[in-house]
Amino acid sequence: xxxxxxxxxxxxxxxxxxxxxxxxxxxxxxxxxxxxxxxxxxxxxxxxxxxxxxxxxxxxxxxxxxxxxxxxxxxxxxxxxxxxxxxxxxxxxxxxxxxxxxxxxxxxxxxxxxxxxxxxxxxxxxxxxxxxxxxxxxxxxxxxxxxxxxxxxxxxxxxxxxxxxxxxxxxxxxxxxxxxxxxxxxxxxxxxxxxxxxxxxxxxxxxxxxxxxxxxxxxxxxxxxxxxxxxxxxxxxxxxxxxxxxxxxxxxxxxxxxxxxxxxxxxxxxxxxxxxxxxxxxxxxxxxxxxxxxxxxxxxxxxxxxxxxxxxxxxxxxxxxxxxxxxxxxxxxxxxxxxxxxxxxxxxxxxxxxxxxxxxxxxx
DNA sequence: AACCCGTGGAC
DNA sequence: TGTCCAAGGGT
Numbered sequence: 545x546x547x548x549x550x551x552x553x554x555x556x557x558x559x560x561x562x563x564x565x566x567x568x569x570x571x572x573x574x575x576x577x578x579x580x581x582x583x584x585x586x587x588x589x590x591x592x593x594x595x596x597x598x599x600x601x602x603x604x605x606x607x608x609x610x611x612x613x614x615x616x617x618x619x620x621x622x623x624x625x626x627x628x629x630x631x632x633x634x635x636x637x638x639x640x641x642x643x644x645x646x647x648x649x650x651x652x653x654x655x656x657x658x659x660x661x662x663x664x665x666x667x668x669x670x671x672x673x674x675x676x677x678x679x680x681x682x683x684x685x686x687x688x689x690x691x692x693x694x695x696x697x698x699x700x701x702x703x704x705x706x707x708x709x710x711x712x713x714x715x716x717x718x719x720x721x722x723x724x725x726x727x728x729x730x731x732x733x734x735x736x737x738x739x740x741x742x743x744x745x746x747x748x749x750x751x752x753x754x755x756x757x758x759x760x761x762x763x764x765x766x767x768x769x770x771x772x773x774x775x776x777x778x779x780x781x782x783x784x785x786x787x788x789x790x791x792x793x794x795x796x797x798x799x800x801x802x803x804x805x806x807x808x809x810x811x812x813x814x815x816x817x818x819x820x821x822x823x824x825x826x827x828x829x830x831x832x833x834x835x836x837x838x839x840x841x842x843x844x845x846x847x848x849x850x851x852x853x854x855x856x857x858x859x860x861x862x863x864x865x866x867x868x869x870x871x872x873x874x875x876x877x878x879x880x881x882x883x884x885x886x887x888x889x890x891x892x893x894x895x896x897x898x899x900x901x902x903x904x905x906x907x908x
Numbered sequence: 909a910a911c912c913c914g915t916g917g918a919c
Numbered sequence: 920t921g922t923c924c925a926a927g928g929g930t
């Protein structure tokens with residue numbers, strides 16, 4: 545046994561597996577991606593569930609599977625359609641990567657999701673966690689699927705005090721899971737760990753008295769379950785002030801532009817906006833100047849109508865919203881459109897700009 | 909390794 | 920109200 549796995553001395557892997565799998569068999573939630581083992585359905589669910597709660601995923605998953613019931617259907621769809629189905633779910637590169645990977649599977653693997661770590665791990669958007677999840681759940685391959693739940697649960701089970709925010713720590717847990725995973729039922733083993741982390745072994749105030757594996761848990765026996773896992777704090781988000789314009793052409797339609805194809809909210813539509821320079825308060829002039837420079841629009845900015853705040857994990861937008869008029873004709877391009885109010889439904893906006901629309905266009 | 913990439917719910 | 924954070928991956 546490798547030296548860093550000495551922590552497994554005395555750990556009763558077989559009875560742990562039985563207790564965990566027995567519990568999961570009885571107590572697992574009915575979830576829409578558990579109705580069968582279709583690798584495509586499992587795959588879509590795993591991508592949607594990345595950093596996203598089950599309850600948030602459910603409605604998106606239903607709509608997505610109705611629109612793209614098979615791998616073939618998704619592969620044949622246009623990217624705009626896929627992105628639209630993802631609107632509001634966040635982390636939009638997941639949708640683009642999934643779409644590209646599904647096309648790859650259709651072309652290279654004849655539409656069958658690969659069942660080997662080497663092949664499936666090469667697909668866009670499929671990292672070490674998702675690889676193990678699909679292999680174990682859809683194909684019964686005993687690969688680790690180490691997510692935040694698994695690290696939290698096993699930090700407590702084995703009383704491991706490594707910082708789970710460090711990339712290196714995930715590798716340690718992968719090595720551990722490789723040693724203790726059930727070879728007979730890796731699907732229920734992996735899912736059981738995640739389900740336990742979601743329902744019982746939760747971050748704060750874990751329900752140890754309901755836990756099916758508490759007799760295996762060192763943190764519980766030592767009374768330190770609330771101290772684990774160790775997780776270093778993320779940086780504070782930066783506050784970014786923006787001025788955004790609800791700009792109407794002479795025919796009454798609204799100006800929207802498409803964001804760049806990389807970076808934050810890539811390819812999403814938005815109201816024209818500019819990052820305000822620190823210490824400068826002439827928001828109207830900055831917005832007007834920007835519209836002229838960036839889009840060649842002669843804009844007359846009228847009234848300030850309010851603010852919209854939107855927080856990401858790593859930054860916060862303070863958006864100052866203005867109304868304005870565009871003088872003269874507007875040349876539409878691939879990244880600059882004039883929309884009627886009805887046409888907003890067909891375009892993909894991030895939550896923040898969809899909020900501006902709902903708040904200051906629809907209700908106005 | 910460290911940083912970027914969304915959103916909404918729980919407390 | 921602020922804080923944390925959820926079935927991570929790409930670069």
